[in-house]
Amino acid sequence: MKKVILVTGANSGIGLALCERLLSHDTEGLLLCLACRNVRRAQAARAALLASQPAAQVDLLQMDTSSISSVLRAAQEVKVRYDRLDYLYLNAGIMPNPEFDAKAFFRGLFSSKAITMFATGDGILTQKDGVTPDGLQQVFATNLFGHFLLIRELEPVLCQEGRTSQLVWTSSSNANRSAFSLEDIQHRRGAQPYSSSKYATDLLSLALNEHYNKQGLYSSVVSPGFVMTNLTFGILPSFPAFLWTLLMPVFWLIRVFTNTFTLTPYNGSEALVGKTKLLSLKKKQLYANLCSDFYPSWQLWLFSQKPESLDPYAKYHSLTSGLGNNYIQPHKVQQMDITFETSESLYIKLLQLESDARKKLAETQAAGPSLKTRTT
Numbered sequence: 001m002k003k004v005i006l007v008t009g010a011n012s013g014i015g016l017a018l019c020e021r022l023l024s025h026d027t028e029g030l031l032l033c034l035a036c037r038n039v040r041r042a043q044a045a046r047a048a049l050l051a052s053q054p055a056a057q058v059d060l061l062q063m064d065t066s067s068i069s070s071v072l073r074a075a076q077e078v079k080v081r082y083d084r085l086d087y088l089y090l091n092a093g094i095m096p097n098p099e100f101d102a103k104a105f106f107r108g109l110f111s112s113k114a115i116t117m118f119a120t121g122d123g124i125l126t127q128k129d130g131v132t133p134d135g136l137q138q139v140f141a142t143n144l145f146g147h148f149l150l151i152r153e154l155e156p157v158l159c160q161e162g163r164t165s166q167l168v169w170t171s172s173s174n175a176n177r178s179a180f181s182l183e184d185i186q187h188r189r190g191a192q193p194y195s196s197s198k199y200a201t202d203l204l205s206l207a208l209n210e211h212y213n214k215q216g217l218y219s220s221v222v223s224p225g226f227v228m229t230n231l232t233f234g235i236l237p238s239f240p241a242f243l244w245t246l247l248m249p250v251f252w253l254i255r256v257f258t259n260t261f262t263l264t265p266y267n268g269s270e271a272l273v274g275k276t277k278l279l280s281l282k283k284k285q286l287y288a289n290l291c292s293d294f295y296p297s298w299q300l301w302l303f304s305q306k307p308e309s310l311d312p313y314a315k316y317h318s319l320t321s322g323l324g325n326n327y328i329q330p331h332k333v334q335q336m337d338i339t340f341e342t343s344e345s346l347y348i349k350l351l352q353l354e355s356d357a358r359k360k361l362a363e364t365q366a367a368g369p370s371l372k373t374r375t376t
Helices: 013-025 039-052 068-081 102-109 114-120 138-153 193-215 241-254 281-290 340-364
Strands: 003-008 030-036 057-062 087-090 098-100 125-127 165-170 217-223 314-320 326-332
Touching: 003 013, 013 030, 013 039, 030 039, 030 068, 039 057, 057 068, 068 138, 068 340, 087 138, 138 193, 138 340, 165 193, 193 217, 193 340
Parallel strands: 003 030, 003 087, 030 057, 087 165, 165 217, 217 314
Antiparallel strands: 098 125, 314 326
């Protein structure tokens, strides 16, 4: 029986690299569905995948995670098409109108926090958020709430007796607690909505495991590291493309000091599906000294592992060494600076927001399908 896999934001970057690696791993054993906002780009991505894997089965689904009605329509279509989902990769995300703080960068360059700044972008990236037609903050809706609503709608195909399913969230090394507030989960009053949404992703995954593991649904979070994608290029939109190419040797040099510079979408997708290379005993001992929770390569292959065997309280980081070797390292909740209490409080707030959103949509679309408020 083919594994049914749905990937949001699958037309470029990490999402497309993920799909390429999934199909190269098992072309005929997968049924892959690309859930994308832009149909034309989704069609182009599908054509590219089939060009390299002609025997693959690749479906398309139009969905904009920033739109409540779009998510509900897409979820209904998924339930009609498939009787189950084995994997749901929650990858779609935006970083609108990013601004690079040059002054903060040069201040941090000569400080003790220089490596952290390069690794996470903390303190040097801000964004100007927008508001969706549903009245939600755009980054929050796209990166977090739309996915939360999708999970809730897809419970019938995700939670089935006698089988397990896996949620895999694309988080970020830029997920910082300082950017998030339970009193402002949409980040209406801040200037770091992307960081806030990714920290909230880490929190939500923890809460989902608490609420859904008994139903056979498991959630994991991965961080692709610093990857050259459209999100990255958007940080300096006036920067000519060739200058980014000229900067690559600098990035390779930085990678000697911080292993989060994975740089390519392929490397960044390592924690999603990658089989990390077996390290020599000497290197394993070195990594063990650096982090007692390091997973040797032969122990971890996120896609191939049974969902229940993965640590629900860890965030899996795609990392690339200075020599260009890919590997995966989990960070526990303590290292992620999150707590069970905060994750549960966020979950409750999202449930309330979902209830309010359904009521509002039902009122404005009285002639459409009945959208009854659900309870947990």
